[in-house]
Amino acid sequence: AIDPVRVLVTGAAGQIGYALVPMIARGVMLGPNQPVILHMLDIPPAAEALNGVKMELIDAAFPLLKGVVATTDVSEACTGVNIAVMVGGFPRKEGMERKDVMSKNVSIYKSQASALEKHAAANCKVLVVANPANTNALILKEFAPSIPEKNITCLTRLDHNRALGQISERLNVQVSDVRNVIIWGNHSSTQYPDVSHATVKTQDGEKPVRELVADDDWLRGDFITTVQQRGAAIIKARKLSSALSAASSACDHIRDWVLGTPEGTWVSMGVYSDGSYNVPAGLIYSFPVTSLNGEWSIVQGLTIDEFSRKKLDATAEELTEEKALAYSCLS
Numbered sequence: 331a332i333d334p335v336r337v338l339v340t341g342a343a344g345q346i347g348y349a350l351v352p353m354i355a356r357g358v359m360l361g362p363n364q365p366v367i368l369h370m371l372d373i374p375p376a377a378e379a380l381n382g383v384k385m386e387l388i389d390a391a392f393p394l395l396k397g398v399v400a401t402t403d404v405s406e407a408c409t410g411v412n413i414a415v416m417v418g419g420f421p422r423k424e425g426m427e428r429k430d431v432m433s434k435n436v437s438i439y440k441s442q443a444s445a446l447e448k449h450a451a452a453n454c455k456v457l458v459v460a461n462p463a464n465t466n467a468l469i470l471k472e473f474a475p476s477i478p479e480k481n482i483t484c485l486t487r488l489d490h491n492r493a494l495g496q497i498s499e500r501l502n503v504q505v506s507d508v509r510n511v512i513i514w515g516n517h518s519s520t521q522y523p524d525v526s527h528a529t530v531k532t533q534d535g536e537k538p539v540r541e542l543v544a545d546d547d548w549l550r551g552d553f554i555t556t557v558q559q560r561g562a563a564i565i566k567a568r569k570l571s572s573a574l575s576a577a578s579s580a581c582d583h584i585r586d587w588v589l590g591t592p593e594g595t596w597v598s599m600g601v602y603s604d605g606s607y608n609v610p611a612g613l614i615y616s617f618p619v620t621s622l623n624g625e626w627s628i629v630q631g632l633t634i635d636e637f638s639r640k641k642l643d644a645t646a647e648e649l650t651e652e653k654a655l656a657y658s659c660l661s
């Protein structure tokens with residue numbers, strides 16, 4: 331028998347949590363043969379709702395689900411986990427300053443970093459979903475120094491998938507035939523969805539998206555803003571923020587990281603910058619990555635034109651400011 335993998339989901343009583351935990355229990359994240367034990371953390375006001383989610387997981391009788399830990403105790407939640415999906419955080423409420431939201435999340439991610447550091451399995455892989463995702467991941471990295479920095483990432487796969495979806499809709503092709511879009515930078519409205527290297531599989535072979543769309547104004551205008559603003563469009567339509575697409579993308583992120591990216595395909599992940607593409611080192615920044623044997627690496631050698639350069643720099647600048655703001659909350 332295969333040993334179960336312990337997967338932590340924080341904020342598990344929330345919207346994304348509710349969509350995500352059944353996907354994990356069904357094998358969407360780690361494959362149809364991998365048993366899992368779910369660890370679910372939320373805060374005391376959500377304890378009853380969290381227990382309701384646990385009841386439903388039992389009722390769903392998932393064959394792969396070998397156990398459920400539902401708790402409001404951070405240490406218990408983190409004990410022995412191999413994968414941690416950090417969805418819990420403090421939302422921005424009306425009238426709150428950016429600094430106040432940052433300060434709340436910095437203190438949450440600082441303490442959860444320490445709990446993971448102490449109690450998680452060695453080599454635990456971490457995905458931060460909660461906003462500000464890049465900067466929360468950076469704080470987590472700073473306060474969990476024994477977790478390798480390559481193991482701490484944030485979610486920009488939803489933005490990546492949104493970009494694939496927009497190209498597929500525009501060209502009226504299957505989304506699975508579109509690949510190698512890139513999300514650069516912050517999971518925010520300064521992110522840069524880039525199709526410079528994206529292709530579509532056609533009957534006449536692989537074709538560049540730029541050639542097929544043949545409308546640079548759209549690619550440099552509405553395409554980019556639609557992807558950047560998609561989260562707001564979902565909130566407007568649903569009166570709630572994206573949840574099923576966020577949960578599904580979180581599964582994609584972990585699956586491709588752990589099981590590997592398909593040959594010739596890269597994906598976008600927020601990772602600790604090593605200075606590739608002249609992005610300042612020491613930021614959590616979204617890059618194109620491939621993964622093999624559970625280790626991601628940044629795709630190297632892509633040409634960056636002048637238009638792209640400005641966009642890469644602008645989103646890096648925002649992240650540098652966010653980092654400074656986060657540090658100012660620590661002192």
Ligand code: NAI
Nearest residue numbers: 341343344345346372373376418419459460461485488576
């Ligand atoms: P939600 O408000 O429905 O759920 C959040 C849950 O986190 C709540 O149950 C809350 O009690 C819990 N929580 C709060 N503080 C906690 C703590 N210290 N420890 C553990 N749990 C805690 O929110 P939703 O819609 O599920 O979104 C969650 C986060 O994901 C938000 O920050 C949102 O902005 C972010 N998000 C990120 C996306 C991305 O692509 N990176 C996409 C969509 C949402």
